[in-house]
Amino acid sequence: MEYSPTKLQQLLNDNNFNFKKSLGQNFIVDENIIDAIIHKSKIDKDTLVIEVGPGAGALTYKLGQVAKQVIAYEIDTRLKDILNQNLGCFDNVDIIFEDFLKVDLTSTLKKYKYDKLYVIANLPYYITTPIIMKFIEEDIDVDKIVVMVQKEVGDRFKAKTGTKDYNSLSIFLNYYFEINKLLDVSKNVFLPKPKVDSIVIEFKQRETKLILKNKTLFFKLIKDSFKQKRKTLKNNLRDYDLSKIEKTLTRYNFSLSSRAEQIPIEVFAALANDLSE
Ligand code: SAM
Numbered sequence: 001m002e003y004s005p006t007k008l009q010q011l012l013n014d015n016n017f018n019f020k021k022s023l024g025q026n027f028i029v030d031e032n033i034i035d036a037i038i039h040k041s042k043i044d045k046d047t048l049v050i051e052v053g054p055g056a057g058a059l060t061y062k063l064g065q066v067a068k069q070v071i072a073y074e075i076d077t078r079l080k081d082i083l084n085q086n087l088g089c090f091d092n093v094d095i096i097f098e099d100f101l102k103v104d105l106t107s108t109l110k111k112y113k114y115d116k117l118y119v120i121a122n123l124p125y126y127i128t129t130p131i132i133m134k135f136i137e138e139d140i141d142v143d144k145i146v147v148m149v150q151k152e153v154g155d156r157f158k159a160k161t162g163t164k165d166y167n168s169l170s171i172f173l174n175y176y177f178e179i180n181k182l183l184d185v186s187k188n189v190f191l192p193k194p195k196v197d198s199i200v201i202e203f204k205q206r207e208t209k210l211i212l213k214n215k216t217l218f219f220k221l222i223k224d225s226f227k228q229k230r231k232t233l234k235n236n237l238r239d240y241d242l243s244k245i246e247k248t249l250t251r252y253n254f255s256l257s258s259r260a261e262q263i264p265i266e267v268f269a270a271l272a273n274d275l276s277e
Helices: 005-014 033-041 058-064 078-085 105-109 125-137 151-159 166-177 217-227 242-251 265-275
Strands: 047-052 068-071 095-097 116-121 144-150 175-184 198-205
Touching: 005 078, 033 058, 033 116, 033 144, 033 175, 033 198, 047 058, 058 068, 058 078, 058 095, 078 095, 116 125, 116 198, 125 144, 125 166, 144 151, 144 175, 151 166, 151 175, 151 198, 166 175, 166 198, 166 217, 166 265, 217 265, 242 265
Parallel strands: 047 068, 047 116, 068 095, 116 144
Antiparallel strands: 144 198, 175 198
């Protein structure tokens, strides 16, 4: 069945589907937005796409048309009939009814051949960071993660040095990815309509990463530096060699009275590298 917003609505009515707020179920019913997400994500016939939370399959349908292969993970088994009706025509779309956070992705991916791995998800905010962390922690070589999230959550992900949203997670994510906004999305394109607008952001794997002598130390230093956000580095980093830290900070025009939120990622890298000498 070719997807359209009216047909989707019909499909949901025919299946007496009730949206579950706890699963963040707001489905996109605007074809232009779906097309824009696909176009801006630059998916092509070499791409394996993992979609987290296909819902009724509106985005999945278009992904099936443009990608080499789609693996869609949906936690809500009530969507089985709807997804089978909507996507049954594709032999390159596999739907797996499981909690994405619990799946063994590494062994699943071994069954597929692909050049590029993209992840696409329109998700409730509380699951977005754990999903990104899953790829980092399981060391899965993902080229791009495209997520649609509430606007203020997206803004936090893109936080720049010196702003109130800049924190240890911003630096952690920035180490692995280049983070860009792809699209603003009005709340009016969802069914049911949420309270706030959304944005689509992409996390693109960095081609060249910062040179780190000791990655574990780098991440620990960042976590410790932000331990108490309003405190200075001197206070938060008491357990480190403060004279070494001061020397490096001075080289970059900062001091021990600076706060972590003022420090760019490159300076954290220099601090960690100098400390591990
Ligand atoms: N992709 C669809 C769209 O854009 O119209 C639906 C998006 S809806 C905001 C989020 C979907 O993620 C829901 O279908 C929900 O059941 C599913 N979901 C929530 N948590 C999940 C999890 N841990 N694993 C897999 N799917 C999940």
